[in-house]
Amino acid sequence: MAIFFFFFFSILALFASPTVLASPSSPDLVSSSCQHATFPKVCxxxxxxxxxxxxxxxxLAQAAIKVSISRASKASDYLSSLQKEANKRERGAxxxxxxxxxxxxxxxxxxxGELKELRRGTFRWQMSNAETWVSAALTNEDTCLDGFKEIDGRVRSDVKRKVTNVAKVTSNALYLINRLDHP
Structure with missing residues (x-):
């Protein structure tokens, strides 16, 4: 009887695994994975x-990070060019x-880089690193907006729109990373 329960719960755990639920045999990995993301439509x-x-x-998690890198890079380039046209008060922010x-x-x-090199023996450590770094990126994005609280106008609204977009894709990337299981 104990063997029956062992196999029953082993099979149950296998099917409850997030990796199995969104496996390559899934007809639409992106859609099933994005369904419960923080920002599902953006995802x-x-x-x-x-x-x-x-x-x-x-x-998919790697693709989400690539999207986040691309958006953050474009926002960074935009901000660098914006420094030239911003007034003195805006320039600091x-x-x-x-x-x-x-x-x-x-x-x-x-x-x-960490997601590309996931290994069974160091998986938990690597996942901790990845989660910490993505969380730090989200904090940076949030801190970026803090500097504009006392500023009104087009610069503030443009920066807020761009940085909020980056934060949304980064948040979704963190969600997808958190769903990963051992390699």
Missing amino acids: LHTLSLYGGKVTTPRE VKDCAGQMSESVEELRKTL
Whole structure:
């Protein structure tokens, strides 16, 4: 009888695993994975281009990090160019924000590198690193916006729109990373 329960619960655990639920045999990995993301519509929109190219949750998490890196890099470039046209009051906030976005890009690049090298023996450590770095990127993005609380106008609204977009894709990437199981 004990053997029956062992096999029953082993099979149950296997089917409850997030990796199995979103396995390569799943008809639409992107759609099933994005369904419960923090920002499901953003997740689906930004990752749908990868639909036929990714076959595992790990590849999807890597794709999400690549999207986040791309968006953060573009926001960082935008902020760097914005420093030239911003007034004196805005310039300090823009400069600080550009630095924060640049740090986010670095944190996300480290995360991508870690996800590409996941190993069974060091999986928990690597996942802890990846989660910490993506969380740090989110904190940088949030801190970036803090500098604009006392500033009104177009610069503030443009920066807020761009940085909020980066934060949404980064948050979704963190969600997908958190769903990963051992390699």
